[in-house]
Each structure stands twice: as C-alpha cells, then as structure tokens.
Amino acid sequence: MVLKIFFPQCCNRADSGLLVGRWIAGHDSAVVLAVIHYPFIPGQVKQYVQQMQAQSGVELSVLGSWSLPKDGQEGMESFLRDLSTIFPQKCWLQISRQMGKTGFTCNILNRAQNGGAAQQEVTKKKDEEDVKSDGEAGGEEEDKEEEEEKVIFVHYEQRKVMLSQLHPIENGVPDPKTDPPSELRQMFQTVAHSQPLFFLDKYDDGPLKSTHWQSEGREASIIVELLKQASVPLCLLLSCLLSLWTWICNIRIFSLHPLRFLSSKLSTCVQLSYRTQHMRTLSSPKPAAGHTQFMRKANILVSFLVDVALGMLLISWLYRDNHITMLANTLVPAADHVAKELEELLQWLMGAPAGLKMNRALDQVLGRFFLYHIHLWISYIHLMSPFIEGILWYGGLSACLGLTFALSLLSDMVALLTFHIYCFYVYGARLYCMKIYGLSSLWRLFRGKKWNVLRQRVDSCSYDLDKLFIGTLLFTILLFLLPTTALYYLVFTLLRLVVVLFQGVLHLSVDFINSFPLFAVGLRICRSYRLAEGVKFRVLCDEPGTALHLLMELNPLKCSTVVQTYRTPTYSCYPKDSWAALVKKLFVGELIYPWRHKTTKAD
C-alpha cells in the first residue's frame, strides 16, 4: 500500500491550517488543493467546503491538517488530534513542517481500523533552502500495522496543472514510474474543476483565509470578462447577418441545375460556403462546451484574423501604384503568348515530331481540329480584353474577405483562362481511352478470348469468321493509329498537368490557411504546459528506508501531434488517388481531375 499525496508547490510555505482536497476513489491517493488557515470556525469551513463542492462538482473534503509552527507556538499535538474528530474522515493526514529544522512530518490517523487508534508516522525531512530542487529527506517509519504503508509526496505546480489539458498518449508504453493514466487524469480533472476554490483572494476580507495558487493580474482578467460580455451581441449580429446570407443562398434560382453545378466547381464559391460554415460555428452565442470545441473556435478565429490581415496586405499592395492596370496589361499578351506557343506546338506535332512515325492523315485532321480551337480561344480572349481590368479591379476587392478568397479567385481565373487546354486534354484523353479500350478488347479477340462479365475473367471463345475478320481489321487500324493519338494525348496531358499542379498549389495554400491550427500551435510555443501529453516525475530523493519524493513535470505535446489533433477539418482538396493509381489512370486515358465526376457505374 502506497499513499500518494499530490501537494501543490505554492503551499510549501503556507501558514498552518487545514488541508482541503480530494481523495481519489479507487486509488490510494489524495490531491491537496488548498490550505485554510487558522483561526477558523469549523462550521464555516464545512459550509465553505460544501459550497465549493456544489460549485465545482468535485468531491472536496478536509484531508487533514498542515502545521508550520512559527516561533513560540508549541504543543499543538492535542489540538491537531482533536481536529480529526471535528472533521470526521476515514483518513486524517497530519502533515507538519518544522521551521527551524529541516523536517516534514506526516502522521496518518486511520480511524476506519481499530477505532481510530491506529497511527502511522512518517517523517519526511525537506531541504529548507530550495523547495523546488532536490531536497534531502530522511524518513522513519513505524509500522504499527501489519501492512506496510508508504507515503509518496508528488509536488505539482498548481497553475500549470489547472490550465493544462491532458492528451492521451499515442502508441506509447506508459512509463513504469508514472501512475496509471486514469488516476493521473482524475487528478488533473480535480485540479482543473476546482477553479472556484481559487477565486478566494488572500487580500479578501472574509471569515476564511486560504493559500493556493492565485492569479496575479486581476485587471487583465477584468478586460477578458468585458470582452466576453461584449462578444455576445457581436455574435448575435453576426448570426443575423449569416441567416440573411443563408436565406439569399437558398433562393430557388441558385439551386437550379446549371448554377449549382457551376458553384460547386468554382473554388471561390466553395471557399465562400466553407467560410460561412466557419462563421456559423463562431457566431453561436453560447460558450464553448468543452476543450475541443473551444480550441476549434479559437483556431477558426485566429486563422480567420490572419487570413483577413494577409488579404489586407494584398489589397494595400494591389491598389497602390496602379498595379492592377499593370497586371491587366500583362495578362492579355501572356494569354496570347500561350496561344502562340500552343500553335507552334501543334505545327510541330503535325510535322514529324521527334522523328516519330505518325499517321499523316490522322495527324493532319487532329492538328487542324486543335488549331481551330486555339483560333476560337484567341478570339475569345480578344473579345474579353477590354473588361479584364475591371474584372481584376473588382476581383481584387474580394481580398478584403481574406487572402484565401483572393487565391481561390485566382485559381478560378486560371481555370477559366486555360479552358482550351482542358478541352484539348479531354478530347485527347477520350480518343486515347477509346483506342486503348478497343485495342485491349480486340487483342483478346485476336487471341480467341473474351472477357466474361459474369465471372470477371478471360474465357476462351470461338468467334464467327466475320467477327474475326472485322475485329482483326479494326485491331490493325487502331494499332497503327495509336502512336499518333498517344502523342497528342501525351502532350496535352502534360499541359493539363502543369495547370493542375498550379491550381493544386493554390488550393493547398488555401487549405493550409483554412485548416492550420494557429492558436493551438501558438499555445504550444508560448504556453507549452497548456497542451500536455503526459507527465514525467523527477526523483528528488530516493534513499532506502525513506519515502519517495517526486516532482511532477508536464510533458508538452509534440508539435506534429498538435497539428494533427487540432487541424480544422476542411473539404479535402488533396488528391484522392495514390501515385500508382494516378499513373495507371494516365496510362489508360481516364480523365484526371475532371470537372464533372462520373458516378460510379455498376459492373
């Protein structure tokens, strides 16, 4: 039997009094939360403890007595003994510390056994000079009972433990030195929940005086309270605006098919809906229920603020020195230039590119088809050119909603400006895909096999003569035309991949800003004890025959775990395919990142 007493460091030099705390049920351990000083009226103490218990929901009780006698105070033994009868408990701790000596004594009055007569005495000496660092303790144990009982003092820093959130240890074997996690968790919860106990200031004029952790900045907390009060009407206003916005969004005209499809494809709209959802989370006037929700709200708020700040920076750059006009003036020639380059590429493909043997007729047909497309595109751009500056000017305003909006808008504009590349890619891919599928099924026919749909395997089959003939004819034609199509497909796929890569980088950065838990990371860096992953115990004294004397320190959570745990969930713009699947899709000619997702068809 080992009795663990969690003792706050701030109470080391407290005046004599009563120890208030909690016995942790099921584990032989006690958490000391505060010391109530003499003189007191026992009835008031009882009332106070009950009141605190009601407020905090923690089973508080008077654990025992604490004595640190000043000079001239002697002969308290009988008084202390009597106290245990006033506050009837199963176990009564008498912890005392001598001012002159380096002593720290703990008597345990066990009234459950032997009618309260059994007594055990543990003497602990503690170094007077440095309380926090390793002290020297000498202990004598008098075994008056059959079973041997030891006392372990675990010193903890009350403020850190109160504020920290204990995270489950991931795939780690619990240290044999540490207590079982459930007990530790209970202890953390006890300290965290008994915050009402710590409101009693030592300068307060009340019937009771006590020692525990005390906040030093009352003024700051007043400001925080005022802010909290002020945030409620703000939240109400926000939610009103949001409901108006939602109502606008839900007008029937927006849910018609083409508009809805378009809005699901434009990343600006996606970002807008996402931001709306965030704001709805933020604007609920109720306080956050738990730690997770609080952190979520704080993360969303901080990343929103950072986002808007970055957007403002962007705006201040854009609207200074006519940057918009400059951009617009470079955009049209750039698009023209891209079109010219594409035309040259097509001319090259229509010749004998890289000495490849292409089918001349098909090559000419495909080349002319794509050239006509580019021609259409250039006309479109030139038609648009007077309006581009205006579009940029008004689009730039969206940055005041945040940098993410500007980035999403940029992504959409890139998508619209490179629509011809997407079209080329789709045509090339469709053609190539048809050829590949045709070739694969004709190759089975060539070998006298067929695909059995029911059994999902290749069976042998005897074909008719005409089927064989036509199949072979088509097979030969497709085989000889494949290189031409494949080359067109390859070139346009590369172009498409470049665009996809650019858009992917934009989307990733938007997603990063949206989901990165800035608040949690800041908390981890500035107040690393707030997010704890566990505790470590430093042995202050471990001599044979003496009680163990431990100092509990908090292990901060790893940064990667912080990011992983507190990432705001977002629409995933991450590629769903693995690399191998992507390469396979590219090889077979399936569309990658299509605008319209095909519904999975049943076999």
Added chain:
Amino acid sequence: MGPDSAPGPAVPWQKVLWERQPFPDNYVDQRFLEELRRNEGLRQYRYWAVVNEAGFVGQQLSCVAIFITLWLYMEQGLLSPETLLSTSLVCALLGYGLYQVLTSSGESGCEPRTRLADLQSATIFLSFTFGFSPVLKTLTESVSTDTVYAMSAMMLLAHLVSFPYAQPSPPGSLSLNAALFASVCLASRLPGALHTFAMLSCALLVFALWPCLLQRLRENAPSQFTGVCVGMCVGGVGGLGSQWLGGAVLLALALGSVTLLCPLLLVWLQRHKDNIHGPWDEAEIHEDLSRFLH
C-alpha cells in the same frame, strides 16, 4: 523401421488403409510391379498414312507461299487487281459449290448455316474491306518497309505455328488473326486502294475459307485430298519459283522435310517409345525455384 524390414509372416500385407497393419506406411510387397504395363494404347503409325496427314501442313505452307507470290505479282504490277478479284470470285463460287456438294453428300451436320447467313457474311466481308481499304492503304505509310516486312513475316510464322492442323474447320482465332494482320500489313504497301481490297479478299479466301473446304475434302474424299495437297505444294513451289528462285528452293526443301522426312523420323522413333503405366500416381516434382534465385 524401413520398407525392407521383414514383418512377421503371419499377417499378409493388404493394400488397404482402413485396417491397422504391422507395416510402415510406405510398405509394398513383391506383387507391386506385377501391375506394371508398358506403352498402353499405343498407336502404331504407318509411314504413308503419316505422310498423308502431314500433307496438310505442307499445303498450308505452300498456301502462305502462294499468297506471298500473289502479293509480289501485285506489287510489281504484273497482276491487275481486277484480274485477281475476278479470279477470286470464280474460285470462291466454285469452292462454295463444292463445299455444298460435299456437305450434302456427307452426313448433314448439326444445324447447317443457311444460304442467307453465308450471303450476309460475304456482304459484311466485302463491304468492310472495301470501305476500309483507303484507310488501310495510308495506314503504314510512315512506317518503314523493313518494319512492315518483319511484322508480316512474324505474323505469317505465328499463323503457321498456331494453325489447328488437326481440326481446321472453324479456323483457330490466333492463326487466322495473325494471317489477316500480316495480309493487312502487306496489302497496305500496295499502290492503290483497289489493290488493297483485292489482296484482302484474296487473303480471306486463302486463309479463312480454303482450310474449311480442305477439311471437308479430307473427311469426305480422302483420295482427292492427297491429290489436292500435292497440287497445292507443286503450285506453291512453282509460283514462288517464278519470282524468287532461292525462296522456291527453300520452300521445296521445307516441304520435303515436313512431308517426307519428319514422318520417317516419327515412325523410326516410335520403336524407342517406353511409357509405363501402373496403379500409382505419377510423382510430380515441384522444385522450389526460389532456392535458385538467391
């Protein structure tokens, strides 16, 4: 305890597993080899019968030779596509009539094809070939001639290797497809679209329809079959000889070895055949190949 350890003579060994016996599991007694049989169901080949059968291989070889000869003629302009087409038409009609006669004289097979189905197939062949011939003509334009020749040679070889000589009547998919692929490759080298069309029709005749007719001939008129085979061989050698003498010599050598030498070898090696049969399962050796990989 091994299989040789003599058990007590009191208990005779029984070849049963359901009784407990004082023998090890792998024990057998002297009667074991009594059930050994050698060369069971052996067919004794006779030389001329084998030569007669091998004639099919020889004539298929010369069919390929005849096709190549026709292609050579076409490429050099010595044979006009119209001539080839009309000849093919006449041959096809004659062959169809012969086929019908042979079918009606022999046992009527299960569910014979109707005339309408035959006509439909013929229409499909002709229309598709005619429609695709301009495409086919430009198909291998940019591919070098050597590549086309190499591919055709490979495919014709694949045709010969995978031809189902024993049962050629529904032509084997792989062999027919390989032959058609080769003929498309070769036909695409010809100067005009009509040439391509004529060549493909000819290929259909030679590779798809002729083996069916020949098979019917072999079943119903064996004496004429031999004569036709010899005629085909002579025709193939002669035809190739008119264009390419070395090729004709090679073909003649190949034909001789396939139809005369190989059967001789088969009959001679028959004496050394030694198959054993008995009431046992054959041991299958599953070598653990991964041992050799390290």
